[in-house]
Amino acid sequence: MEYQNFDCQIDDGCARIRMIGPGSPRLEDLGDEFLDLGLRLQEDRGVRCLLLTDGDHAFEFHHELADLSRAQSSADGIGRLDAGTEMSRKIVTLMAELPKPIIAATRGDIRNFGLGFFMAADIRLATSSATFTAPDLSAGLLPGWGLSYTLPRLIGPGRTLEFLTARRTLQAQEAFRIGLLDRLIEEEQWEEEIDTLVQRLRLIPQPAFHLLKLGVQQSVNLDYTTMLSLEWESQQQCWQSLETSEGLLAWQEGRDPVLGVDTSGDQDD
Numbered sequence: 001m002e003y004q005n006f007d008c009q010i011d012d013g014c015a016r017i018r019m020i021g022p023g024s025p026r027l028e029d030l031g032d033e034f035l036d037l038g039l040r041l042q043e044d045r046g047v048r049c050l051l052l053t054d055g056d057h058a059f060e061f062h063h064e065l066a067d068l069s070r071a072q073s074s075a076d077g078i079g080r081l082d083a084g085t086e087m088s089r090k091i092v093t094l095m096a097e098l099p100k101p102i103i104a105a106t107r108g109d110i111r112n113f114g115l116g117f118f119m120a121a122d123i124r125l126a127t128s129s130a131t132f133t134a135p136d137l138s139a140g141l142l143p144g145w146g147l148s149y150t151l152p153r154l155i156g157p158g159r160t161l162e163f164l165t166a167r168r169t170l171q172a173q174e175a176f177r178i179g180l181l182d183r184l185i186e187e188e189q190w191e192e193e194i195d196t197l198v199q200r201l202r203l204i205p206q207p208a209f210h211l212l213k214l215g216v217q218q219s220v221n222l223d224y225t226t227m228l229s230l231e232w233e234s235q236q237q238c239w240q241s242l243e244t245s246e247g248l249l250a251w252q253e254g255r256d257p258v259l260g261v262d263t264s265g266d267q268d269d
Contacts, residue, residue, distance in 0.1 A: 003033040007055060008041075013048035013202035013260060015041050018055030027113055031087035038094045046260045048202035049101040051194065052121060059106060059114030085144055088116060092146045095120040096217065099210035101201045105194055106130045107187070116145020119154075122213065123197075125183045127190055130172040132180060134164045153220060154179045203256055205243035 007020045017037070041047045052059075095102055104121035111133045118124060135143040142148070143164055151160040155178045163170070176184040185193050201209070211234035219227055238244045243259055250257035 003037060005030045005033050006037060008037060010044075010047060012199075013046060014198045015044075015047045015050045016053070017050060018053045019059065020056045027084055027087055031091060035090055035094060038091075038098065042094075042098055042100070047100065048204075048206070048260055049103065049198060050098070051198060052102065052104045052118075054106050054108045058108035058110060059104075059118045060109065060111040081141075088113065088145045092116065092120040095122075099206055099213070101204075101209055101213075103194070103197065103201075107190065109133070112136075113143075113145060116143065116147050119147065119150050119180070120145065123183075124181050125185055125194065125197075126172045126175070126181050127185055127187050128172045129187065130175070132170040132172075132175050134167055136167055137165060138167075203259070205238070205241065205247045205257065205259060207238050207241040207243055208247075211237060 005019065005021050006017050008015055008017045010016070041050060101123065102121045103123045103125065104118045105125040106118065107127045107129050109131045110118050112135050115132060115134055134147075137143070147164070148160075151163070155163070159178055170178075170180065172181065172184055175181045183193075215227070215230055215234060218230065222230065243257075246259060247257045
């Protein structure tokens, strides 16, 4: 797979995706590529998880505010804004609906719309060298990317408003303490801990992870009794899947499951 803004290498069931190219790309240039890549990886049965990392540059991309400013008074101004908003909506929706785990891992600076991209991952990792800066609201446009939904659920309404409006840069330690990060990793253990997590995720039957992800996403809107019912419905779907059958057999035989192999009639996806 060759793209201008991403390098993707598939290794032992993990699609390792890193940012490439000079500077911070425009959302319009990056978005189409990521959507194409994401859909390809979704259909690839051999890919068990996705790992997004900063490569040539950090997670940072942006709207062309100069163009939007000039277009604001023109007839097609709102259309140009809508195009960028629709692109970000498609990206975060794809990431939310992908049945495979997505890890975002950074040792650099998360800035501007890169914050929304990073936060849309299922699991977020960083070293102590990472920093986090919200998009600048001084132009009068909202940050978008579902941050007004995601952040209050992670760090609370008050901290969300303070973080998005003060535009101060959070160091990794504070980001981890308030809940923006799921794990803070020592620099010397970076590769080892990521590889260990990837190896663990690739051995989980996909129906189990997909249904767990859906349940966690819905849990904030459902009561306890409804969630118990949803868990049982999901458990039954897992029970009927071929990947779960392989997982149970592998556990009984004391070996790793063999997953991600195309099987005629398998409806796990």
